[in-house]
Amino acid sequence: MKPSGSLEDSLPPILLRDILPAVAPAVLDIVNSSFSSGVFPAAFKIAVVQPLLKKPGLDQSDCANYRPISKLPLIPKVVEKLALTQLTSHLDDNGLLDPFQSGFRCNYSTESAHIRVLNDILILTDSGSHVLLLLLDLTAAFDTVDHTILLHRLEFWVGVTGTALEWFKSYLNGRCFSVLVGDCSSPNVPLLWGVPQDSILGPLLFSIYILPLGKILASLGVNYHFYADDCPIYLQINQHHSFSMMSECLSQVRSWLSQNCLRLNDSKSDAIHFSPTKMKGALDVSTLPLNLKSCATSLGVKLDSDLSMSSQVNATVKSCFFQLRRITRLKSILKRPDLESVIHAFITSGLDYANSVLIGINASALSKLQKVQNAAARFLTNSDRRMHITPILADLHWLPVKFRINFKVLLYVYKALYCPSPSYLTDLLTPYVPTCALRSADHLLLVVLKVRYKSRGERAFSYAAPKLWNSLPLRVHLAPSVSSFKSALKTYFFSIAFPRDTFQDNLAPDLSF
Incomplete structure (x- = not known):
């Protein structure tokens, strides 16, 4: 684990790493006490948020041009890392995560996700089918997670119960943050929604949160892939069904997102149409209610409509x-x-x-x-x-x-x-x-x-x-x-x-x- 922390750390992370042999027994006591009692210490729940300009030269008076960078103390990350190891082992041993979720999983990557998605699209277009790829973007997905719904997922979808469930409840509740600009810091503000940014557990908890979405997409018979909150959906289309499957898919996705306090960012959600080799332009997709592009970026890779x-x-x-x-x-x-x-x-x-x-x-x-x-x-x-x-x-x-x-x-x-x-x-x-x-x-x-x-x-x-x-x-x-x-x-x-x-x-x- 990289030694990164926040201003809430009493010691700089690099110094703490150097003296770790001396403080390791105390850290071990904190970890064991937290897990056995089902309580995540309140002192570990304070985040410091620093707004950083997204790009040099942007208007510094416009808040939309800043990216909030959240920092958590180092010791809580040690506790989280151990919790992550146990939770991941439980999920993998029981096959509880979505098989098409590639985000933040051992042996999975953006590249392995791209291999599968591009493979399917190439095979479908090779067989003469038109394919529509939807690259859905969620607005501040990690920040709008409902804690009650997440705890329900942990209990009834992945089987976390008893003291372990109480620990996650304590981990999520009672959090707060302050904003640091230069030398000025704001008072602490309660954080009532979302998984903690800069946390070790956050990405995995979000993957658990959206488990039902994969079930919905699978029931519709469309192909999909997840990488944390990125969701490429791709399906065969033809002129005869007038894109009814795509419309039904988008309708159900929007409905589920709304019910789970998530929202689709229409302005950043793109679509790209792939035609069979010898049938370019044979299908009119100009009427699609989407941001249709000839080139779109998915997980850092640019895809052209001609592949x-x-x-x-x-x-x-x-x-x-x-x-x-x-x-x-x-x-x-x-x-x-x-x-x-x-x-x-x-x-x-x-x-x-x-x-x-x-x-x-x-x-x-x-x-x-x-x-x-x-x-x-x-x-x-x-x-x-x-x-x-x-x-x-x-x-x-x-x-x-x-x-x-x-x-x-x-x-x-x-x-x-x-x-x-x-x-x-x-x-x-x-x-x-x-x-x-x-x-x-x-x-x-x-x-x-x-x-x-x-x-x-x-x-x-x-x-x-x-x-x-x-x-x-x-x-x-x-x-x-x-x-x-x-x-x-x-x-x-x-x-x-x-x-x-x-x-x-x-x-x-x-x-x-």
Whole structure:
């Protein structure tokens, strides 16, 4: 847990961490007393809120231009962390969370959510269906949670009872906050609604709060996904039912939100229409009562209506080159290993963010991303632009962008097969079982779906991932752990990207990339 706290802390968090061995017994007594009595100490319920300007240059006299940053003391977060561990274990052991909730869960991520959502959309459009994606935005969702309803969810939806339920009741009730601007602080004000901002438990409690919404969407037969309060909903549409399913879906969602003290932000809720490859414009969606866009952002990834991912690629390239220009100022003061670490932190991380959804993109888009990596490599090694890039990347042990994308996809496959993983990903992978005894039965192969179009179906995870997996040598399949799989996979990809007979023997790959 990161040592972050608030002005209510008697000691700075970093100092508290340094003296933790001396104060650990007292902290343990606080934790045990809180859990056994079912009481969360009142001194731990005070938050300090600091308004920060959302962007430089905005009008400082307009309150709407500020983002309230809430800070809680450190010791309460230790108590919360232990409570979170026990609650998460209870939820996971009993399968109580929504299977399509990816927010703040171990082994789940925005990327795993994107893989499933984009897979479904690609498969549907490949089969000739139109798809409408609704990106619903809730207004101040965490701040409007009703405590009575949340406690009801805890008791009757996930089975938290007795002293544990009393502890959560004490945790939620009696909270207050003050606002700090410069050196001026307001009096404490009661906080009667919402899950505590800056808390450890807040995101998970919100996931429990919206459990019924997933049941409603599933009963309507529409596809959905949650990441905390972000909710992409996607469904097949056609001209014959005049979007009646979508209208019914939105109506029921609005009704449930209203009954549970939540509100849809219409101005920030977007929709995007995906057409089958050869049927663009065949369906008129201009009459939809939504903010229809040709490109929309979902969990940090830009989706185009033609599913080309060109907007995401262009945004990544622009951001990475901006960071690279900033890094050039550091070259004179940093040693090469430190400079390489900075490049990985700001450039490589940008290229790798959710890059598994870029599997199968066209060569032109891939070339744009590769130019970013090439520029970073030449900058780091002081190489002339006329020099061939392949030896430079090989010497740095950097896998080219295409291989990095394939690497990420295969890592998800390995984890889905051998590690705890989201069920919505494991459901997309089916082991191949031959009808008769064959030597291939020992090769741990996966079934490859039949699809129609290269630009759609062949880019879906359920097609591309098994095809990539089946192309790997058996020794890579049999890696006994994630770390050994990553090592074996990089070695294999390195041998393909940089054939050994092309370079010196001392260019064997390492694990840094």
